[in-house]
Amino acid sequence: MKRMRLIKLDGATNFRDLGGYVGVDNKKVRFGKIYRADSLSALSRDDIKKLNELNIVYDCDLRSYYEQEMAPDKAWKAEFIDCHLYAEGADEQDDRASSTKLTKKIKPMDNYLGQIYQKVLLSTHGQKIFRAIFEKILALKENQALVFHCSAGKDRTGMTAALILMGLGVSDDDIARDYLITNRLYHFSYQKNQRSDDEMANLVAKMNLTKADSAGIKGITETIRMGWGSFDNFFIQVLGFSQNDLLELRNKFLEEN
Secondary structure (H helix, E strand, O other), X not given: OOOOOEOOOOOOOOOEEOOOOEOXXXXXXXXXXXXXXXXXXXXXXXXXXXXXXXXXXXXXXXXXXXXXXXXXXXXXXXXXXXXXXXXXXXXXXXXXXXXXXXXXXXXXXXXXXXXXXXXXXXXXXXXXXXXXXXXXXHHOOOOOEEEEEOOOOOOHHHHHHHHXXXXXXXXXXXXXXXXXXXXXXXXXOHHHOOOOOOHHHHHHHHHHOOOOOOOOOHHHHHHHHHHHOOHHHHHHHHOOXXXXXXXXXXHHHEEOO
């Protein structure tokens, strides 16, 4: 049976399955397990029925508190999980992960989006959120699925997708291709990104008006290699997982062609 990467919904334009990419040992990422999306605040009744049929049990919302309050996700049977990826407030602005030793090894990105992605990856708050998402992914049962999303499905969602695909051994070229699909699906218009008094919302609006390019996602892939040599080291040394967790991730979400 042919599986479709794009899930067509009435209330979301960038809802996609991460399945089908080739990973470790030439195995493919399983379809029907991990989804990425844009805003889920305008889902129709038919959309909700479809998400329930897909058995998506975790809804990981990467958006800011402001965005979550102004445009809350439509509820379905999934457990809502606040995974706001950008640090908010003084207690989350700590970037101890960017140690002197690391900053000597890691070259700053020369791309606007890449710089932001790199900063998030190196922040203790960003790492905390990435760990929380991997925990939920590892907790999925055989017939269950998960979705993570932001507002456009490009930046915060793109970073998270890149990490997951790296973990499964997907090539940089395919990670970039997955990232760039947003340019064909999302309408980069000012009408969808009105200015507000909220500083975080204005930052997000600016980023949502910036089209994805392959250089940007290197803020994740290249930063990991510069800082830790491989995703495996980052997953274990920074996110705090074990080698067994890494093997479980690949065993659960990769399958023979």
